[in-house]
Amino acid sequence: MFFSRRKVLKLGMIGGLLPFLGLKACMKSGEGYTPPEVEGPFYPVVAQKDWDFDLTKIEGLDGIAEGAHVIISGRIIDIKGNPVEGVTVDLWQANAKGRYRHPHDENPAPLDPNFQGWAIVQSGENGGFRFKTVMPGKYPAADDWVRPPHIHFKISKKGYIELTTQMYFPDQALNDSDALLKRKNTSERALMVAKKSGQEDGLDVFEHNIILAKV
Ligand SMILES: [Fe+2]
Structure with a gap:
């Protein structure tokens, strides 16, 4: 059963976290930092052994994930463009058909x-992080709302404000009608939609830098 979009937003059911977004993070959005977004209802709760950067394969299994495989590559930087290393990048997403393992x-x-479906990687010396995954499928979030492909992130490091956000893909028609993304202004959207930066071993590479605020 799906709820109306208005009801979902009103109840904060997208993540149950709308009222609890960090005040500091809210205050700092719109100032050039990567904007926060709701966690959503599907933060992983099912234990798994494999959290590595390659989401297209699970350790111990022979198969590979269905769908278009893509590389996401980016850097964690501060507002001055300095790299932030040793950042925990916790990410989760729907599979290629739009289903979460939740x-x-x-x-x-x-x-x-x-x-x-879920990985935890660290940013390296130059703030860089990288993972291989599948293009997430769209999925229904309410009876009149289909979410565009996106990846959820929780970004944390001591001394910085924890950031929960979502990354979108360019050239997706559903981006324009998404009840969350369309609430962002043009500059905020530019910070949340990745850029296609080329190909590597036949896979599309998307670049996505994340700008983190200090405490
Ligand atoms: Fe989602």
């Missing part, structure tokens, strides 16, 4: 046993 996801789309 007990509360009511989307009838099938699970993909070979899709890792």
Whole structure:
């Protein structure tokens, strides 16, 4: 059963966290920092052994994840453009058919046993991070709302304000009608939509830098 978009927003059901977004993070959005976004209802709760940067394969299984494989590459930087190393980049997403491996996801789309769905990586010396995944599928969030492909992030490091946000893909028609993304202004959207930066081994590479605020 899906709720109306208005009801979902009103109840804060997208993540149950609308009222609890960090005040500091809110205050600093719109000032050139990567904007925060709701966590959503599907932060992983099912334990898994494999959290590595390659979400297209699960350790111990022979198969590979369904869908278009892509590389996401970016840097964590501060507002002055300085790299921030040693940042924990916790990310999760739907599979290629739009289904999360979460007990509360009511989307009838099938699970993909070979899709890792959740990874935790660290930024390196130059603030760089990188992971391989599948292009997430769109999925229904309410009876009149289809979410565009996106990846959820929680970014944390001591001394910086923890950032929960979402990354979108360029050239997706659903970006314009998304109830969350369309609430952002043009400059905020520019900070949330990745850029296609080329190909590597036949896979599309998307570049996405994240600008983190100090405490
Ligand atoms: Fe989502």
